[in-house]
Amino acid sequence: MPEALIVDDSKVMREMEIACLRAIDGVVFTQASSGLEALERLSLKTFDFVVLDLNMPDINGYEVIEFIRGQDKLRTLPILVVTTRGDDGSRARALAAGATRFITKPFSPDQLLAEVRSLTGTRPGMPA
Numbered sequence: 001m002p003e004a005l006i007v008d009d010s011k012v013m014r015e016m017e018i019a020c021l022r023a024i025d026g027v028v029f030t031q032a033s034s035g036l037e038a039l040e041r042l043s044l045k046t047f048d049f050v051v052l053d054l055n056m057p058d059i060n061g062y063e064v065i066e067f068i069r070g071q072d073k074l075r076t077l078p079i080l081v082v083t084t085r086g087d088d089g090s091r092a093r094a095l096a097a098g099a100t101r102f103i104t105k106p107f108s109p110d111q112l113l114a115e116v117r118s119l120t121g122t123r124p125g126m127p128a
Contacts (some may be wrong), residue, residue: 001026002120003046007038007064008053008082013105017051017082020109021116035059039067042074049119051112054083054094062097069098078119082107 003029008014014031021027030045032038035056039119041047050068061081068074078100083090088102094102101115 001028002048003027004029004116005032005038005041005047005050006030007032007035007050007061009056010053013053017018017112020112021051023113024116024120035061035064038064042068042071046073047055047077049078049116051079051080051082051116052059052099054081054085054090062093065094065099067098080115080119082112 002024004021006014006017006029008017011033014033018029018031021029030041030047032041036067038050038052038059039059051065052061061083065079065081068077068079079098081094081099081102083094083102084105091102100119101114105110
């Protein structure tokens with residue numbers, strides 16, 4: 001089954017993202033409430049994609065992206081940044097660091113689902 005890592009310091013936001021993504025059949029979700037926790041989870045388990053916030057209190061999302069892209073086994077891991085930082089500089093910085101896609105909060109459930117489906121190559125009714 002496909003594995004997703006959902007990283008955000010807001011439990012409500014993590015749960016909202018998971019609720020949106022349950023439309024993709026068979027995805028198993030792991031949550032991380034900080035950048036440091038995300039790094040720990042990424043070191044212990046293989047994921048098929050990551051949904052990542054930039055604003056976190058310990059290790060920010062940019063640093064998580066740089067960690068992922070610096071690891072041979074994670075270099076191609078799809079990363080969808082979901083953040084309140086909608087300015088061009090934040091978008092450019094995240095994409096330059098290695099994020100695959102970037103959307104801003106608030107997002108529509110359909111927008112999040114479409115971005116993840118695009119990352120994973122799935123269509124409605126297909127498992128990720």
